[in-house]
Every structure is written in structure tokens, then in C-alpha cells.
Amino acid sequence: MKNILLFGAGKSATSLIDYLLANAPRQKWHITVADHDLSLIKSKTGKSYYATPTALDIKDSAARQTLIRETDLVISLLPASLHILVAKDCLEAKKNLLTASYIDEEVRALQADIEKAGLLFMYEMGLDPGIDHMSAMKLIHSIEKKGGQIFSFKSYCGGLISPDSNDNPWQYKVSWNARNIVMAGASGATYKEKGKVKELTHEQLFDHTKTIQVPGLGKLAFYPNRDSLAYMTAYKLEELATFMRATLRFPDFCEGWNALIKLGLTDDGHKIATDHLTYSNWATRLIQDGTGTPEENMAQFLGVSSKSKVIRQLKFLGLLQTEVINLGEQTNAGILQFLVEHKLKMEATDKDMIVMMHEIEFERRNMATRMHSYMIVQGEDNIHTAMAKTVGLPLGIMAKMILQDKVTLTGLQIPVMPEIYNPVLKELEEYDIRFEESFE
Incomplete structure (x- = not known):
């Protein structure tokens, strides 16, 4: 029997744990879930024969390393700053690692050692980053394969409240880590528009909001997300005149958050x-x-x-x-x-919503085309959220592929290659996570 070790049982872990337990009898694997809150773990694993809840202080090196040595695959849903502890232990114990978080400089420094060890550290395997990479690369590769030349790429994603539960003046409720919400945009943003690199400070970010039209939802506001330029190479779109990754919110949220920044409260x-x-x-x-x-x-x-x-x-x-x-x-x-x-907490019956949209402009056979590809996912309640579903399921599917020996990839990676995005996106459709497309 294969063993999977999951660090973290927070808001985004629910659907991942459900997926792993649902597949455990057939796949013959066992899941150890480690978190500082034992009651939280048990609320998500129930009395499953295939799960072992484990109370853990993540900074207890000996306990952490023992768990990692005894497993076949590690998944981390810890706060981003703690991933490096797990990454170093996985490297030492020669274990593959999956996480939904961004690649940072600390793990980047381990890249050569990860490759030398023949391990796979798949980062950015959640929603945003994650599904955004996979769906975007599928579109990009399809356009290029048909002879199209891309000249503009914009990608938007937001964790929002469902219109059915949108009952406060912020038009927002917390469906994931509140710390990340408060610190969003703190380092500003960099992107490229019409050949020029644009840089916005935190103070400018929410003051420069624009809107896009999303089918069925109307206008949503967006603000550029982190350093978009870092992904031009990963997407092999280095020559594009326009390249931007952005976060979506209902317009009222951005106006209010701009006031909080002006008041110095962030x-x-x-x-x-x-x-x-x-x-x-x-x-x-x-x-x-x-x-x-x-x-x-x-x-x-x-x-x-x-x-x-x-x-x-x-x-x-x-x-x-x-x-x-x-x-x-x-x-x-x-x-x-x-x-x-x-x-801004979600009540028991509240539902969240994930919206993702790619806008790609390209030319093929001397014909200019603008493509919109969008995904809307609704949550069920404040536990089985759309956020947990879209973050957790890609990790679960990837874990299954690795344990079935269907992945030969090694090194420090993000999911931009067909051998990863094709099977993952295909299975996600079974859970009503799919994209609709339109052309202009």
C-alpha cells in the first residue's frame, strides 16, 4: 500500500482529502494528514480506515522528518513561508513533493539538487497558480499548432462570493487564507501592455482597477497580479507586446480596499x-x-x-x-x-464562486481573432467551497498520476506541459470544472 502525507488541513484541504479518501480503496493508498489542529483533521477525515490524523507542530524537525521518511509522496498545503521546511526534508529523504504555492527564491535555490536527485517537486499545482497555467497552455499550444501567432495574453482569476450569498457592502467573503487576502498586492505588480512594461505600487494597484465582462455575471473589476513578466518565459511568449495576469473582484471590493490602503491599515x-x-x-x-x-x-x-x-x-x-x-x-x-x-466570514450556507478567464488575441491566415475562455465554479457551502475544490482536485489528480507511475517528469516544475495538463484538465471536467470558449 502506498502512503501519502498531507501537511495542512485548512480551508483549501477539504476537497483534496475527499478525493484522496474516495480513491484510496481502488488505488490502495493510505493518507496521513498532519496539522496542529487534530480536531480539524478529524472533521475532514471522519472515521475513514484509509486516513491517519496526526497532530504536528510543523517546526518540530524530528517529528516532521519522521513522517516524511515513512511516506511515498508529500503534499503541502501549509502557509507559503513554511514550504521550504518540507522541501528541504523531501530532498533529504528523496521524496516527491506537490504544492499549490508559488515557486519562491528559497526553493529555487534547491533546483539543481532536486534535478540531481531525480525527484519531482511540482509547485503551482492548484487554482491560481495551477489551473490557470494548465488551461492557458492548452489554449496557447492549440493556437500555435494551427499556425496562429499570439500577440496579446491576459489571464484573470478570482475567488468571489456567489451572487446568492452576496449580502454585504464589500461583495466579498473569506473562502481561503485571510492573511493572503490582506497582503494581496503588497509588493505591487509588474506586467506588459502594448510593448511597455508597467509597474504599479501597492498604493496604485487598487486605484487602477478596470473591468471585464464575464458571461452570466456582468462586470468584474481586476488588478494586475504580482510579477506577470516572470511567466512569459514559462509560457514561451517572451516576444508578446501585452502580457498580464490579474485578480478578479466585484468592483465595490476594490473601491473599499483602496480606502484601507490610503488609511495605512494594510x-x-x-x-x-x-x-x-x-x-x-x-x-x-x-x-x-x-x-x-x-x-x-x-x-x-x-x-x-x-x-x-x-x-x-x-x-x-x-x-x-x-x-x-x-x-x-x-x-x-x-x-x-x-x-x-x-x-467577512462565510456562514454555514454561504456559497463561494471561482471565476477564471483567459483573453488571447492572435492572428491566423491574416485574420485577427480575440478568444475568451472562461470557467465559473460554484461552491456547495462554507466547507465544500469552490476554492477548496479548484485548489485541491488538481493536487489529488497529480498525486494519483505520480503513484500510478504515469509521470516521468523530474526537477522543479510548474504544470505547463501537455503530459500534465491534458489528463488533469480532462479529469477536472468530471467534477464540472471546465471552460467555455467564444471568439470575436
């Missing part, structure tokens, strides 16, 4: 004492003058009406309440994360 640089600090005093710390109420002063600082939608959003988050924060020493981002987790 800053993660230094800690402040909160034991005697009210939310209202914290939220207005950058406002030097003003003779009105905190609400009026904040509106004046932001250049909006005190009756505006933005002020309603900030009040909904609790920024104007006189309650003491009482979270000890925290950064502004840490306080904001606490509020986001509590004020």
Missing part, C-alpha cells in the same frame, strides 16, 4: 500596542486634522461623502466602533486580518 511593517486602542482611534491614526466626527473626518480624508458606499464598507468592518481592540501587539495588517476573518 501595513505590516511594525507592531503597535492594542490593549487600550479603540478601532476608531486605530483607523483614523493617519488623519491629522478634522473638526467633525471620526466618520466625517475619515470621509474628508478619503475624499468621499460621509454617506458614501466606502464609508458604509468601513463601518461594516468595524473601523468606526469604540470597542478596544485588545489583541496585544499587532501590525495594522494583523488587526485588519482579524476584522476580515470575523466580519
